[in-house]
Amino acid sequence: MTTILITGASAGLGAEMARQFAARGNDLALCARRLEKLEVLKAEILAAHPDRRVEVRALDVTDEDAVFEVFHAFADDFATIDRIVINAGLGKGAPLGTGRYEANRETAMTNFVAALAQSEAAMEIFRDQGRGHFVMVSSMSAMRGMPKTMTTYAATKAGVAHLAEGLRTELHGKPIKVTVLYPGYIESEMNDRSENRNPLLVSTEKGVRAMVGAIEREKATACVPSWPWAPMKPVMRHAPLSIFKKLI
Template sequence: MTTILITGASAGLGAEMARQFAARGNDLALCARRTDKLETLKAEILARHPDRRIEVRALDVTDDAAVFEVFRGFAADFGTLDRIVVNAGLGKGSPIGTGRYDANRETAMTNFVAALAQSEAAMEIFRAQGRGHFVMVSSMSAMRGMPKTMTTYAATKAGVAHLAEGLRTELYGKPIKVTVLYPGYIESEMNDRTENKNPLLVSTEKGVRAMVTAIEKEKESACVPPWPWAPMSTVMKHAPLPIFKRLI
């Protein structure tokens, strides 16, 4: 049985990962700011899978000290953490230079600096154990610089992908594995208020199923769902700028 820590687990992709991992026989360490939602999720999962063990803790990932305290607390609760999924993130943003530095800074601090703190806390545990599986949730937007409201968000997601890839290079051949996920358009709290839904948007359940499958296979990196995002990644990286602008 595997013990999995998931940040940002109160809703969206994190909550659905918790449901699907529990259904596959895993114990869970779940953290997020909204403990009421965590407790509701815990009750829901235990009603379906009473043999699972689920621990929940409040965590604002932008509180550096709290990140280390919560991760260490979960490690003490279970005795070991087999997999840690850095999932917490923020989707707000504004075109650069339009007076909303506050929004862009909040996204940068949550998506990159807080992810760095989570990575430090996770790797502290895995280095002490001598094993583990580190999972970073990036985004397809990391494939190339994005315009307007996506500019800062995409930059943070590229940053965390490189952070994880650096760890993978360092740890190659050792029993600490690293996976980077690049989700495409998956229904979540981050986009549920968008009026014009993208035709490539898939349900939370379907999108997360692809994420969970890639994680359990310990893939080094995965565009999820694979279709159309695996081939799309090549297009995004290499299409001439006039074509790329029309695509997005």
């Protein structure tokens, strides 16, 4: 039985990961800002899988001290944390230079600086245990600089991918594994208010099934769902700018 810690687990991709991992026989340590939503999710999971163990704690990942406290409290609860999924994130943003610095700063602090704190706390646990599986949720937007409202978001997702890749280089050949996920368009709280539904958008359940499958296979990197995002990866990275702008 595997114990999995998931941040940003109260809704969207995090909550669906919790449901699917529980269905596959895993115990869960779930944290997010909204404790009441975590309690509802815990009750739902235990009703479906009464033999699972689910612990929940409130956590604002931008509170750096709390990140370390909560991660280590979960480690004390379970004695061992086998896998940590750094999933919490924010999708705010505005074109640079348009007077919305506060939105871009909030995204940068939540998606990168807070992810750094989570990475530090996760690696303290794994180094102490001598093993573990570190999972970073990035984005297909990390493949290349993105325009307008996506500029800061994409930059943060590139940054966290490089954090994880740096760990993988350091830990190569050791019993701490590293996975970086690059989700494409998956339905979540971050995009459910969009007026224009992207034709490539897949349901939360389908998208997360691809994420969970890649995590359980301990893939080094995975574009999820693999179609169309795996073949899109080199196109996004290397297409001439005139073509790339039409794609996005």
